[in-house]
Amino acid sequence: MSSSYGQNIRLTIFGQSHSPAIGVTLEGLPAGQQIDMEALQRFLKRRAPGQNAYSTPRKEADLPEFVSGVVGDVTCGAPLTAMIRNTNTRSGDYSNLVQTPRPGHADYTAQVKYHGAQDYAGGGHFSGRLTAPLCIAGGICKQLLEREGIQIISRIASIGGVKDQGELTASTAEKEFPVVDDACGEAMKNCIAEARADGDSVGGVIEVAVLGLPVGLGDPMFDGMENRIASIVFGIPAVKGLEFGSGFDVAAMRGSENNDCFTVKDGKVCTETNHAGGILGGITNGMPLTFRAAVKPTPSIGKPQQSVNLETMQVETLNIVGRHDPCIVPRAVPCMEAAAAIAVYDALLEEKKG
Numbered sequence: 161m162s163s164s165y166g167q168n169i170r171l172t173i174f175g176q177s178h179s180p181a182i183g184v185t186l187e188g189l190p191a192g193q194q195i196d197m198e199a200l201q202r203f204l205k206r207r208a209p210g211q212n213a214y215s216t217p218r219k220e221a222d223l224p225e226f227v228s229g230v231v232g233d234v235t236c237g238a239p240l241t242a243m244i245r246n247t248n249t250r251s252g253d254y255s256n257l258v259q260t261p262r263p264g265h266a267d268y269t270a271q272v273k274y275h276g277a278q279d280y281a282g283g284g285h286f287s288g289r290l291t292a293p294l295c296i297a298g299g300i301c302k303q304l305l306e307r308e309g310i311q312i313i314s315r316i317a318s319i320g321g322v323k324d325q326g327e328l329t330a331s332t333a334e335k336e337f338p339v340v341d342d343a344c345g346e347a348m349k350n351c352i353a354e355a356r357a358d359g360d361s362v363g364g365v366i367e368v369a370v371l372g373l374p375v376g377l378g379d380p381m382f383d384g385m386e387n388r389i390a391s392i393v394f395g396i397p398a399v400k401g402l403e404f405g406s407g408f409d410v411a412a413m414r415g416s417e418n419n420d421c422f423t424v425k426d427g428k429v430c431t432e433t434n435h436a437g438g439i440l441g442g443i444t445n446g447m448p449l450t451f452r453a454a455v456k457p458t459p460s461i462g463k464p465q466q467s468v469n470l471e472t473m474q475v476e477t478l479n480i481v482g483r484h485d486p487c488i489v490p491r492a493v494p495c496m497e498a499a500a501a502i503a504v505y506d507a508l509l510e511e512k513k514g
Contacts, residue, residue, distance in 0.1 A: 163285070165392050168509035171297050171502060175243070176279045177287035183243030184293035186229070186300070188509070191237035195230065195300055203299040206333065206494040207291060209485075224296050242296050246289075259471045260478050264459025271470065288397045288488060291495040298498020301505040308508065310372040312497045315339055317452055319348040319364035319489055320355070328369055328450075338493050356486035359462030363398070363455050364489035366496045370438070370449040370504055375429075377444040377507040384442020385449065388507060392499040393453055398488055401454035405437025420447075449504075455492055460484040 164172045175182030208222045229240025257280045261267030266286040270278040313331045325341040332338035339345035355362045378385035410418045420431035438449035467478040
């Protein structure tokens with residue numbers, strides 16, 4: 161099923177951008193695990209809309225309602241289902257999209273595939289709104305991983321042409337703008353503001369690191385850690401590229417430069433460098449698992465764009481109304497952490513079952 165993921169935990173996301181509610185069902189969580197609801201809400205708030213000048217003005221509290229799977233705040237072994245009520249929708253903003261699809265969106269492909277039966281308001285099931293329930297599941301998995309000594313950290317690596325400086329070695333989650341170098345963050349904000357003032361948008365790159373992983377998670381070929389992470393990361397709308405370790409830069413290296421030489425530190429085998437991004441043959445090697453995801457500019461922009469009227473089959477100019485992020489990257493940062501947490505926890509459970 162296209163809205164489900166996982167082998168040892170099974171994640172299913174439901175709802176549409178403007179439906180009464182959106183939510184997630186997560187099967188396979190071990191019973192007896194306490195969920196820190198306050199920590200989960202803080203994690204969800206990092207993704208929530210309407211909090212600053214560089215996100216959509218649509219305001220949603222994103223308070224999850226748990227309808228099964230927990231007794232109080234402890235998992236009980238039943239499938240966990242949580243939902244978030246949609247309270248601030250304006251579906252009328254999307255009425256013209258029935259016949260005139262937005263460039264860069266799934267309006268046209270959804271129209272052809274579902275023969276007009278799709279929910280077009282707010283992008284329906286294709287919307288980034290569906291990353292909210294993804295973050296519920298990912299936020300829970302992050303807590304369970306932390307009890308295993310595994311930490312997931314992230315940052316905005318770049319927005320537009322502005323790159324962050326320094327290495328990602330610690331969490332940026334407590335920062336209002338999640339970068340290593342705050343001066344670079346201010347330059348990124350200015351880049352977003354300039355695009356917004358021009359009726360346009362910008363994209364960027366998000367970097368994630370998983371620390372404390374044991375050696376041996378994942379499998380060769382189609383169940384490698386790269387495969388598992390890629391499958392769920394590409395479920396986040398707007399992701400257009402993904403690289404692990406040194407990524408595409410390895411294409412310009414020689415083998416002597418790219419190979420991570422082994423050594424021993426504190427009695428453990430490790431590598432001197434980490435061009436492989438913590439994965440060899442699809443299996444974690446004990447080094448930090450690192451990846452970067454490219455996020456495209458928000459396609460809903462204020463500039464007039466050319467489209468086609470699907471009823472008349474004539475080219476016409478489309479003016480998009482509604483509330484949209486001039487840059488989705490800052491709100492996508494916790495979504496990347498959530499995706500990584502789900503993929504890694506799923507692999508960890510498989511290793512435990514052994």
